[in-house]
Amino acid sequence: MSKKGILTVISGFSGAGKGTLVKELVERHGYKLSVSATTRSPRPGEEHGREYFFLTREEFESMIEENQFFEWAEYVGNYYGTPKAYVEEQLRLGNHVILEIEIQGALKVKEQCPEALLLFVTPPSAAVLKERLVKRGTETMETIQKRLFRGAEEAAYIKDYDYIIVNDDLGTCVEETNSIIINETNRTIRRQDFIRELLEGFKEFQEGE
Numbered sequence: 016m017s018k019k020g021i022l023t024v025i026s027g028f029s030g031a032g033k034g035t036l037v038k039e040l041v042e043r044h045g046y047k048l049s050v051s052a053t054t055r056s057p058r059p060g061e062e063h064g065r066e067y068f069f070l071t072r073e074e075f076e077s078m079i080e081e082n083q084f085f086e087w088a089e090y091v092g093n094y095y096g097t098p099k100a101y102v103e104e105q106l107r108l109g110n111h112v113i114l115e116i117e118i119q120g121a122l123k124v125k126e127q128c129p130e131a132l133l134l135f136v137t138p139p140s141a142a143v144l145k146e147r148l149v150k151r152g153t154e155t156m157e158t159i160q161k162r163l164f165r166g167a168e169e170a171a172y173i174k175d176y177d178y179i180i181v182n183d184d185l186g187t188c189v190e191e192t193n194s195i196i197i198n199e200t201n202r203t204i205r206r207q208d209f210i211r212e213l214l215e216g217f218k219e220f221q222e223g224e
């Protein structure tokens with residue numbers, strides 16, 4: 016029997032490199048990335064349907080009412096949500112799906128779908144995070160302070176995740192993450208259909224005696 020795909024949720028501090036990690040997992044290992052919907056405006060270079068589905072608040076709220084989201088959350092004044100249809104279809108086809116979402120959404124997914132795998136990406140230390148944000152040079156010192164403040168709040172929830180992924184060297188981090196996901200697919204809780212089929216097969220031996 017073919018394995019059902021695994022749903023992996025990846026969250027992490029802003030500046031932890033989770034975007035690059037996810038991109039590599041898709042390109043190197045064929046994971047399917049769910050494209051979220053959001054009410055925030057597109058950043059330069061972002062395309063509707065590629066980075067996000069950019070919606071108005073009215074459009075987003077009607078999707079909430081129609082129960083079209085797998086999870087959704089409000090984050091820094093905007094809505095973000097995972098459309099249900101794509102995730103369910105890909106899992107049914109046996110593909111491994113990744114959601115790159117923030118903490119509130121991740122915890123909602125776990126509640127709704129206990130077999131989901133939650134990974135939290137972090138740099139080796141708080142000091143390295145600050146250094147990376149400063150070096151990147153794309154934000155003002157004030158924004159960096161805000162992100163670090165938010166990081167301190169987020170750190171309290173790491174314990175609710177299944178694994179912590181330390182992103183020191185990107186290549187190592189990608190392979191380590193892939194191994195964790197592959198190993199998790201063989202947990203007995205995720206192979207219930209296979210176990211059932213195996214037991215059925217053994218029953219035939221008993222009946223034949």
Ligand code: 5GP
Pocket residue numbers: 051052055086087088090095096097115116117119120121
């Ligand atoms: P950004 O605006 O920088 O693209 O994303 C802000 C935050 O929203 C990030 O932490 C990102 O992971 C999170 N996010 C993106 N899509 C979703 C989603 O569908 N649901 C939730 N809960 N968070 C999301």
